Amino acid sequence: MSARTPENNAPHRAGFACFVGRPNAGKSTLTNALVGQKVAITSNRPQTTRHTVRGIVHREDAQLILVDTPGLHKPRTLLGERLNDVVRTTWAEVDVIGFCLPADQKLGPGDKFIIKELAGIKKTPKIAIITKTDLVASKTLAEQLLAVSRLGEELGFEWAEIVPVSAVKGDQVELLADLIAPLLPVSPPLYPEGDLTDEPEMVMVAELIREAALEGVRDELPHSIAVVVEEMLPREDRPADRPLLDIHANVYIERPSQKGIIIGPQGKRLKEVGTKSRKHIEALLGTPVYLDLHVKVAKDWQRDPKQLRKLGF
Numbered sequence: 001m002s003a004r005t006p007e008n009n010a011p012h013r014a015g016f017a018c019f020v021g022r023p024n025a026g027k028s029t030l031t032n033a034l035v036g037q038k039v040a041i042t043s044n045r046p047q048t049t050r051h052t053v054r055g056i057v058h059r060e061d062a063q064l065i066l067v068d069t070p071g072l073h074k075p076r077t078l079l080g081e082r083l084n085d086v087v088r089t090t091w092a093e094v095d096v097i098g099f100c101l102p103a104d105q106k107l108g109p110g111d112k113f114i115i116k117e118l119a120g121i122k123k124t125p126k127i128a129i130i131t132k133t134d135l136v137a138s139k140t141l142a143e144q145l146l147a148v149s150r151l152g153e154e155l156g157f158e159w160a161e162i163v164p165v166s167a168v169k170g171d172q173v174e175l176l177a178d179l180i181a182p183l184l185p186v187s188p189p190l191y192p193e194g195d196l197t198d199e200p201e202m203v204m205v206a207e208l209i210r211e212a213a214l215e216g217v218r219d220e221l222p223h224s225i226a227v228v229v230e231e232m233l234p235r236e237d238r239p240a241d242r243p244l245l246d247i248h249a250n251v252y253i254e255r256p257s258q259k260g261i262i263i264g265p266q267g268k269r270l271k272e273v274g275t276k277s278r279k280h281i282e283a284l285l286g287t288p289v290y291l292d293l294h295v296k297v298a299k300d301w302q303r304d305p306k307q308l309r310k311l312g313f
Protein backbone atom coordinates (compact mmCIF):
# COMPACT_ATOMS: atom_id res chain seq x y z
CA MET A 1 0.00 0.00 0.00
CA SER A 2 1.30 3.46 -0.86
CA ALA A 3 1.83 5.89 1.97
CA ARG A 4 0.76 8.81 -0.22
CA THR A 5 -2.69 10.15 -0.90
CA PRO A 6 -3.63 10.36 -4.58
CA GLU A 7 -4.60 14.05 -4.89
CA ASN A 8 -1.93 16.17 -3.32
CA ASN A 9 0.88 13.69 -2.94
CA ALA A 10 1.22 14.59 0.75
CA PRO A 11 2.55 11.70 2.75
CA HIS A 12 -0.01 9.58 4.57
CA ARG A 13 0.19 9.82 8.33
CA ALA A 14 -0.91 7.48 11.09
CA GLY A 15 -0.54 7.54 14.83
CA PHE A 16 -2.03 7.67 18.28
CA ALA A 17 -3.75 10.46 20.12
CA CYS A 18 -5.28 10.46 23.56
CA PHE A 19 -7.67 12.82 25.26
CA VAL A 20 -7.01 13.73 28.83
CA GLY A 21 -8.92 15.92 31.22
CA ARG A 22 -10.87 15.82 34.40
CA PRO A 23 -13.77 13.38 34.74
CA ASN A 24 -16.81 14.42 32.69
CA ALA A 25 -14.74 16.72 30.46
CA GLY A 26 -16.35 15.11 27.42
CA LYS A 27 -13.50 12.87 26.25
CA SER A 28 -15.60 9.83 25.41
CA THR A 29 -18.26 11.87 23.63
CA LEU A 30 -15.57 13.55 21.55
CA THR A 31 -14.01 10.20 20.66
CA ASN A 32 -17.39 8.95 19.49
CA ALA A 33 -18.02 12.10 17.47
CA LEU A 34 -14.68 11.77 15.73
CA VAL A 35 -15.10 8.09 14.99
CA GLY A 36 -18.75 8.50 14.10
CA GLN A 37 -19.98 5.55 16.11
CA LYS A 38 -20.50 4.64 19.71
CA VAL A 39 -17.24 2.98 20.70
CA ALA A 40 -16.24 4.80 23.83
CA ILE A 41 -18.45 4.68 26.88
CA THR A 42 -20.19 7.91 27.77
CA SER A 43 -22.01 8.62 30.95
CA ASN A 44 -22.86 11.67 33.00
CA ARG A 45 -21.07 10.09 35.94
CA PRO A 46 -17.37 10.73 36.47
CA GLN A 47 -14.73 8.07 35.94
CA THR A 48 -16.66 5.48 34.09
CA THR A 49 -14.06 4.80 31.43
CA ARG A 50 -12.13 1.89 32.88
CA HIS A 51 -10.59 0.37 29.81
CA THR A 52 -8.39 2.03 27.25
CA VAL A 53 -10.84 2.14 24.40
CA ARG A 54 -9.50 3.00 20.97
CA GLY A 55 -11.54 4.64 18.32
CA ILE A 56 -10.05 4.70 14.83
CA VAL A 57 -10.65 7.58 12.43
CA HIS A 58 -9.98 6.63 8.82
CA ARG A 59 -9.24 9.57 6.56
CA GLU A 60 -7.72 9.79 3.14
CA ASP A 61 -4.64 11.59 4.42
CA ALA A 62 -4.31 10.05 7.85
CA GLN A 63 -5.38 7.40 10.29
CA LEU A 64 -6.02 8.62 13.79
CA ILE A 65 -6.07 6.04 16.54
CA LEU A 66 -7.75 7.48 19.60
CA VAL A 67 -6.92 6.10 22.97
CA ASP A 68 -9.43 7.04 25.61
CA THR A 69 -8.01 6.95 29.11
CA PRO A 70 -9.70 7.06 32.50
CA GLY A 71 -9.34 10.28 34.45
CA LEU A 72 -6.25 10.87 36.52
CA HIS A 73 -7.32 11.18 40.14
CA LYS A 74 -6.14 10.91 43.70
CA PRO A 75 -5.93 7.16 44.32
CA ARG A 76 -7.88 5.84 47.27
CA THR A 77 -7.75 2.16 46.43
CA LEU A 78 -5.56 -0.29 44.55
CA LEU A 79 -7.87 0.15 41.58
CA GLY A 80 -7.32 3.93 41.69
CA GLU A 81 -3.55 3.47 41.62
CA ARG A 82 -3.74 1.10 38.69
CA LEU A 83 -5.92 3.53 36.77
CA ASN A 84 -3.37 6.33 37.24
CA ASP A 85 -0.58 4.06 36.04
CA VAL A 86 -2.59 3.27 32.93
CA VAL A 87 -3.04 6.99 32.26
CA ARG A 88 0.65 7.85 32.59
CA THR A 89 1.74 4.89 30.48
CA THR A 90 -0.68 5.97 27.77
CA TRP A 91 0.54 9.56 27.78
CA ALA A 92 4.14 8.50 27.27
CA GLU A 93 3.23 6.39 24.26
CA VAL A 94 1.04 8.61 22.09
CA ASP A 95 1.93 11.04 19.29
CA VAL A 96 -0.50 13.78 20.31
CA ILE A 97 -2.22 14.61 23.58
CA GLY A 98 -5.52 16.48 23.56
CA PHE A 99 -6.26 18.20 26.85
CA CYS A 100 -10.04 18.57 27.22
CA LEU A 101 -11.47 21.43 29.24
CA PRO A 102 -15.24 21.93 29.40
CA ALA A 103 -16.27 25.43 28.31
CA ASP A 104 -18.83 25.64 31.09
CA GLN A 105 -16.46 24.96 33.99
CA LYS A 106 -13.83 27.26 35.45
CA LEU A 107 -10.26 26.08 35.02
CA GLY A 108 -9.76 24.49 38.43
CA PRO A 109 -7.11 22.75 40.53
CA GLY A 110 -7.95 19.41 38.89
CA ASP A 111 -7.16 20.83 35.43
CA LYS A 112 -3.97 22.47 36.68
CA PHE A 113 -2.84 19.18 38.20
CA ILE A 114 -3.23 17.47 34.84
CA ILE A 115 -1.64 20.29 32.80
CA LYS A 116 1.36 20.32 35.16
CA GLU A 117 1.83 16.61 34.52
CA LEU A 118 1.49 17.27 30.78
CA ALA A 119 4.15 19.99 30.89
CA GLY A 120 6.56 17.27 31.99
CA ILE A 121 6.01 15.31 28.78
CA LYS A 122 8.17 17.56 26.64
CA LYS A 123 8.33 15.88 23.24
CA THR A 124 4.65 15.19 22.62
CA PRO A 125 2.60 17.97 20.99
CA LYS A 126 -0.34 19.03 23.16
CA ILE A 127 -3.61 20.43 21.89
CA ALA A 128 -5.98 22.26 24.22
CA ILE A 129 -9.56 21.35 23.37
CA ILE A 130 -12.34 23.43 24.87
CA THR A 131 -15.30 21.04 24.90
CA LYS A 132 -19.08 21.56 25.19
CA THR A 133 -18.97 24.99 23.52
CA ASP A 134 -22.73 24.69 22.90
CA LEU A 135 -23.27 25.29 26.61
CA VAL A 136 -21.75 28.78 26.83
CA ALA A 137 -21.92 32.25 25.28
CA SER A 138 -19.03 33.40 23.11
CA LYS A 139 -17.71 35.74 25.80
CA THR A 140 -17.29 32.87 28.28
CA LEU A 141 -15.68 30.79 25.55
CA ALA A 142 -13.19 33.56 24.75
CA GLU A 143 -12.26 33.80 28.43
CA GLN A 144 -11.72 30.07 28.60
CA LEU A 145 -9.47 30.13 25.53
CA LEU A 146 -7.41 32.87 27.10
CA ALA A 147 -7.20 31.11 30.48
CA VAL A 148 -5.90 27.87 28.99
CA SER A 149 -3.42 29.69 26.77
CA ARG A 150 -2.06 31.64 29.78
CA LEU A 151 -1.74 28.51 31.89
CA GLY A 152 0.41 26.89 29.19
CA GLU A 153 2.66 29.94 29.20
CA GLU A 154 2.90 29.91 32.98
CA LEU A 155 4.02 26.31 32.92
CA GLY A 156 6.57 27.02 30.23
CA PHE A 157 5.11 25.36 27.15
CA GLU A 158 3.05 26.30 24.14
CA TRP A 159 -0.07 24.46 23.03
CA ALA A 160 0.34 23.15 19.48
CA GLU A 161 -3.27 24.28 18.94
CA ILE A 162 -6.18 25.58 20.99
CA VAL A 163 -9.53 24.46 19.58
CA PRO A 164 -13.10 24.94 20.77
CA VAL A 165 -15.45 22.06 19.87
CA SER A 166 -18.94 20.77 20.56
CA ALA A 167 -19.06 16.99 20.18
CA VAL A 168 -22.82 16.99 20.73
CA LYS A 169 -23.47 19.55 17.97
CA GLY A 170 -20.62 18.31 15.80
CA ASP A 171 -19.11 21.79 15.71
CA GLN A 172 -15.41 21.89 14.79
CA VAL A 173 -15.01 18.14 15.30
CA GLU A 174 -13.76 17.75 11.73
CA LEU A 175 -11.41 20.70 12.24
CA LEU A 176 -9.95 18.98 15.28
CA ALA A 177 -9.15 15.92 13.17
CA ASP A 178 -7.60 18.25 10.54
CA LEU A 179 -5.35 19.73 13.19
CA ILE A 180 -4.31 16.44 14.75
CA ALA A 181 -3.52 14.71 11.42
CA PRO A 182 -0.37 16.73 10.53
CA LEU A 183 1.03 16.09 14.01
CA LEU A 184 1.10 12.32 13.41
CA PRO A 185 4.17 10.56 12.02
CA VAL A 186 4.39 9.71 8.31
CA SER A 187 3.16 6.14 8.11
CA PRO A 188 0.84 3.90 6.13
CA PRO A 189 -2.44 3.03 7.90
CA LEU A 190 -1.84 0.87 10.96
CA TYR A 191 -5.28 -0.73 10.99
CA PRO A 192 -7.39 -2.16 8.16
CA GLU A 193 -10.05 0.20 6.88
CA GLY A 194 -13.39 -0.49 8.52
CA ASP A 195 -11.93 -1.31 11.91
CA LEU A 196 -13.35 1.18 14.36
CA THR A 197 -11.72 -0.22 17.43
CA ASP A 198 -9.37 -3.03 18.41
CA GLU A 199 -10.82 -3.44 21.87
CA PRO A 200 -11.82 -7.06 22.22
CA GLU A 201 -15.55 -7.37 21.63
CA MET A 202 -16.15 -9.00 24.98
CA VAL A 203 -14.61 -6.06 26.81
CA MET A 204 -16.72 -3.59 24.86
CA VAL A 205 -19.84 -5.59 25.54
CA ALA A 206 -18.97 -5.65 29.25
CA GLU A 207 -18.51 -1.87 29.20
CA LEU A 208 -21.89 -1.36 27.57
CA ILE A 209 -23.55 -3.45 30.27
CA ARG A 210 -21.65 -1.61 33.00
CA GLU A 211 -22.72 1.70 31.53
CA ALA A 212 -26.38 0.68 31.60
CA ALA A 213 -26.02 -0.69 35.14
CA LEU A 214 -24.62 2.63 36.34
CA GLU A 215 -27.51 4.70 35.14
CA GLY A 216 -29.54 6.17 37.96
CA VAL A 217 -27.85 4.39 40.85
CA ARG A 218 -26.69 5.96 44.03
CA ASP A 219 -23.45 7.93 44.09
CA GLU A 220 -21.39 5.44 46.04
CA LEU A 221 -22.16 2.53 43.76
CA PRO A 222 -20.31 3.26 40.46
CA HIS A 223 -16.92 2.12 41.71
CA SER A 224 -18.41 -1.05 43.12
CA ILE A 225 -19.65 -2.40 39.81
CA ALA A 226 -17.63 -4.57 37.46
CA VAL A 227 -18.95 -6.62 34.55
CA VAL A 228 -17.39 -9.73 33.06
CA VAL A 229 -18.69 -11.36 29.90
CA GLU A 230 -18.29 -15.08 30.49
CA GLU A 231 -19.36 -16.33 27.09
CA MET A 232 -20.44 -15.12 23.66
CA LEU A 233 -21.64 -17.91 21.39
CA PRO A 234 -23.82 -18.03 18.28
CA ARG A 235 -27.02 -20.01 19.07
CA GLU A 236 -26.95 -23.37 17.32
CA ASP A 237 -29.71 -24.56 14.98
CA ARG A 238 -30.64 -21.06 13.83
CA PRO A 239 -31.48 -20.42 10.19
CA ALA A 240 -28.65 -18.52 8.45
CA ASP A 241 -30.81 -15.42 7.95
CA ARG A 242 -31.91 -15.33 11.61
CA PRO A 243 -28.78 -15.63 13.74
CA LEU A 244 -28.80 -15.11 17.50
CA LEU A 245 -25.81 -14.48 19.72
CA ASP A 246 -26.02 -15.79 23.29
CA ILE A 247 -24.16 -13.58 25.76
CA HIS A 248 -23.71 -14.59 29.38
CA ALA A 249 -22.41 -11.89 31.68
CA ASN A 250 -21.93 -11.37 35.40
CA VAL A 251 -22.42 -8.05 37.12
CA TYR A 252 -20.16 -7.96 40.17
CA ILE A 253 -20.85 -5.87 43.23
CA GLU A 254 -18.91 -5.62 46.48
CA ARG A 255 -21.51 -6.20 49.15
CA PRO A 256 -24.69 -8.26 49.40
CA SER A 257 -26.53 -5.06 50.43
CA GLN A 258 -25.90 -3.64 46.94
CA LYS A 259 -27.71 -6.49 45.27
CA GLY A 260 -31.14 -4.99 45.80
CA ILE A 261 -30.12 -1.69 44.22
CA ILE A 262 -28.92 -3.37 41.06
CA ILE A 263 -31.76 -5.85 40.77
CA GLY A 264 -34.61 -3.57 41.84
CA PRO A 265 -38.12 -4.57 42.95
CA GLN A 266 -39.12 -7.84 41.26
CA GLY A 267 -35.96 -7.66 39.17
CA LYS A 268 -37.28 -4.61 37.35
CA ARG A 269 -34.03 -2.63 37.30
CA LEU A 270 -31.87 -5.51 36.14
CA LYS A 271 -34.36 -6.18 33.38
CA GLU A 272 -34.09 -2.55 32.23
CA VAL A 273 -30.30 -2.77 32.33
CA GLY A 274 -30.53 -5.89 30.16
CA THR A 275 -32.91 -4.34 27.64
CA LYS A 276 -30.94 -1.15 27.34
CA SER A 277 -27.49 -2.68 27.03
CA ARG A 278 -28.76 -5.35 24.64
CA LYS A 279 -29.84 -2.66 22.20
CA HIS A 280 -26.39 -1.06 22.29
CA ILE A 281 -24.67 -4.44 21.94
CA GLU A 282 -26.83 -5.37 18.96
CA ALA A 283 -25.98 -2.03 17.33
CA LEU A 284 -22.29 -2.58 18.00
CA LEU A 285 -22.09 -6.18 16.80
CA GLY A 286 -24.76 -5.96 14.12
CA THR A 287 -26.54 -9.12 15.21
CA PRO A 288 -29.55 -9.98 17.39
CA VAL A 289 -28.50 -10.86 20.92
CA TYR A 290 -29.91 -12.89 23.79
CA LEU A 291 -28.44 -11.39 26.95
CA ASP A 292 -28.29 -13.39 30.15
CA LEU A 293 -27.30 -11.25 33.15
CA HIS A 294 -26.43 -12.44 36.64
CA VAL A 295 -25.59 -10.38 39.70
CA LYS A 296 -22.79 -11.71 41.90
CA VAL A 297 -21.06 -10.50 45.03
CA ALA A 298 -17.25 -10.36 44.88
CA LYS A 299 -16.39 -9.11 48.35
CA ASP A 300 -14.21 -5.95 48.39
CA TRP A 301 -12.95 -6.67 44.87
CA GLN A 302 -11.36 -3.23 44.54
CA ARG A 303 -8.86 -4.02 47.30
CA ASP A 304 -8.04 -7.56 46.32
CA PRO A 305 -5.32 -7.99 43.64
CA LYS A 306 -6.48 -11.51 42.80
CA GLN A 307 -10.05 -10.43 42.18
CA LEU A 308 -8.91 -7.36 40.23
CA ARG A 309 -7.03 -9.59 37.83
CA LYS A 310 -10.01 -11.88 37.45
CA LEU A 311 -12.21 -8.90 36.66
CA GLY A 312 -9.81 -7.73 34.00
CA PHE A 313 -7.91 -4.89 35.71
Ligand SMILES: Nc1nc2c(ncn2[C@@H]2O[C@H](COP(=O)(O)OP(=O)(O)OP(=O)(O)O)[C@@H](O)[C@H]2O)c(=O)[nH]1
Pocket (backbone or CB within 6 Å): 021, 022, 023, 024, 025, 026, 027, 028, 029, 030, 041, 042, 043, 044, 045, 046, 047, 048, 049, 070, 071, 131, 132, 133, 134, 135, 165, 166, 167, 168, 169
Ligand atom coordinates in the same frame (compact mmCIF):
# COMPACT_ATOMS: atom_id res chain seq x y z
N1 LIG B 1 -23.82 19.92 25.90
C1 LIG B 1 -22.79 19.10 25.69
N2 LIG B 1 -22.58 18.07 26.52
C2 LIG B 1 -21.54 17.25 26.30
C3 LIG B 1 -20.65 17.46 25.20
N3 LIG B 1 -19.71 16.49 25.25
C4 LIG B 1 -20.00 15.73 26.33
N4 LIG B 1 -21.10 16.17 26.97
C5 LIG B 1 -21.74 15.59 28.16
O1 LIG B 1 -20.85 15.62 29.26
C6 LIG B 1 -20.95 14.44 30.05
C7 LIG B 1 -19.62 13.75 30.17
O2 LIG B 1 -19.19 13.33 28.90
P1 LIG B 1 -18.17 12.09 28.68
O3 LIG B 1 -17.84 12.06 27.25
O4 LIG B 1 -18.67 10.88 29.34
O5 LIG B 1 -16.94 12.63 29.54
P2 LIG B 1 -15.55 11.90 29.83
O6 LIG B 1 -14.55 12.97 29.90
O7 LIG B 1 -15.31 10.81 28.86
O8 LIG B 1 -15.83 11.32 31.25
P3 LIG B 1 -15.05 10.16 32.06
O9 LIG B 1 -15.24 8.88 31.29
O10 LIG B 1 -15.81 10.16 33.34
O11 LIG B 1 -13.64 10.57 32.21
C8 LIG B 1 -22.03 13.59 29.36
O12 LIG B 1 -23.25 13.80 30.02
C9 LIG B 1 -22.06 14.13 27.95
O13 LIG B 1 -23.30 13.99 27.33
C10 LIG B 1 -20.92 18.57 24.32
O14 LIG B 1 -20.22 18.83 23.32
N5 LIG B 1 -21.98 19.35 24.62
